[in-house]
Amino acid sequence: MNRVLVANRGEIAVRILRTCKEIGFHTIAVYSEADRDAMHVALADEAYLLGPAPARESYLNIERLLQVARRARADAVHPGYGFLSENADFAAACRAQGIVFVGPSPETIEQLGDKCAARALAERIGVPTVPGYTGDDRSERRLVREAKRIGTPLILKAAGGGGGRGMRIVSDLAQLPEALAAARSEALAAFGDDRIFLERYIPRARHVEVQILGDSQGNVIHLFERECSIQRRYQKIVEESPSCGVGPALRKGLTEAAVRIAKAANYVGAGTVEFLVEADAPEPRFYFLEVNTRLQVEHPVTEAVTGFDLVRLQFHVAQGHPLPYAQEEIALMGHAIEVRLCAEDPENQFLASPGTMQFWQAPEGPGIRVDTALESGSFIPPYYDPLLAKIIAFGKTRSEALARLERALMETHGVGIKTNQAYLLDIIRHPAFRDGDLSTRFLEEHFAGWRAFTEPPDEVLLALAAASVQAEPSAVFRGASLADSQKPLNPWCLVGRWRNT
Structure with a gap:
């Protein structure tokens, strides 16, 4: 494997390309008409136009992607997440062309992508289901x-x-x-x-998922769990690892169940087994939900608490190598939390907010990672997922990670389009979130009528007023008499000759 085509766009394409560069692969990007000037295009060694902006004519066009792969002499295709990442037909077409698909086999994708078949598999091996x-x-x-x-x-x-x-x-x-x-x-x-x-339907449940990784020799390991309960319309917004609602016994049950499912499905590559955990049950009970046969959006929190590069490991097992680590060599270290910054307007039913990001400044500092394809002047097209950046904070404890995440969000600056930044800040500041009292109904219970707080606090207004009336008179009244300079500030005395035009 030497020449890798990344069949995706945005922050995940950038993230994969950077690991490819570190490994030493020759990188190939693809783009639609809307993404001609995108960051992932500039980062790659080669880039090829797929087609018009709509995804079905570009990033979802299997025939066109394979044409580009042949033309660029690609050895492997990494699908990222979304688009064709869980498409068994695409994986099979790559295999037929002699191109490595960096992910599970088409048969595994088809089996686990069908929720009924996946549920039947879980039941057959004794994993609890709803x-x-x-x-x-x-x-x-x-x-x-x-x-x-x-x-x-x-x-x-x-x-x-x-x-x-x-x-x-x-x-x-x-x-x-x-x-x-x-x-x-x-x-x-x-x-x-x-x-x-x-x-x-379990009204108050936690959504907890387990990161798994398998190789072609039949070995499977887990990289612990992620808490993904903060969701809006079944879409995750905040994710963290480890889960603050999972103790040692429950963690053992979840991770063992995930590994058993992966082994039963002959799983090769990175994947996620998702579970529901009854939040209000006297004894923690979990139920199998589904398997995502790809890299997850929230994989950086797992990387933060384990120290592993999941994309590098994907390429490692895709080349037929055995897993480089045994389960006992993997340990949890600290706590990581991720938020998804999106181009959407929370005060207007979360409508997408495409446009040009006139100015962008990502946060920095200890324990902060930002996965993004944004820069000042980037155009956010209306055709794709509105995710702009993933902001990840890591700390020795959950409270330290939260403090760093709050600081990072406050230091995130984007001008030109509306985002959910204030919404995310209010979520992580909420007392129930701080206490770890989470369920998939968290936003429904606490944020149903959310509005951004835009009025400055009284303390700020008073400070501004005090600063105004105590301004240095001599700096304002040039050449004015002493008597005039002792008068209260009056804009009508300061403007000089003016016209109301």
């Missing part, structure tokens, strides 16, 4: 019967994908037919698959 129904009979009559058996509240989920698409919560069985129709329609549009399955 009570539900994943049978082949998905007629409305059968689903209504199963819903009555499971009871409310329940959740409808798309079998062919995730990210919140095709999901509906049903609290009254009378709502089921309407919710089922809406979920099927959304799932078909998003994944080309309208299969829906049912699960009991």
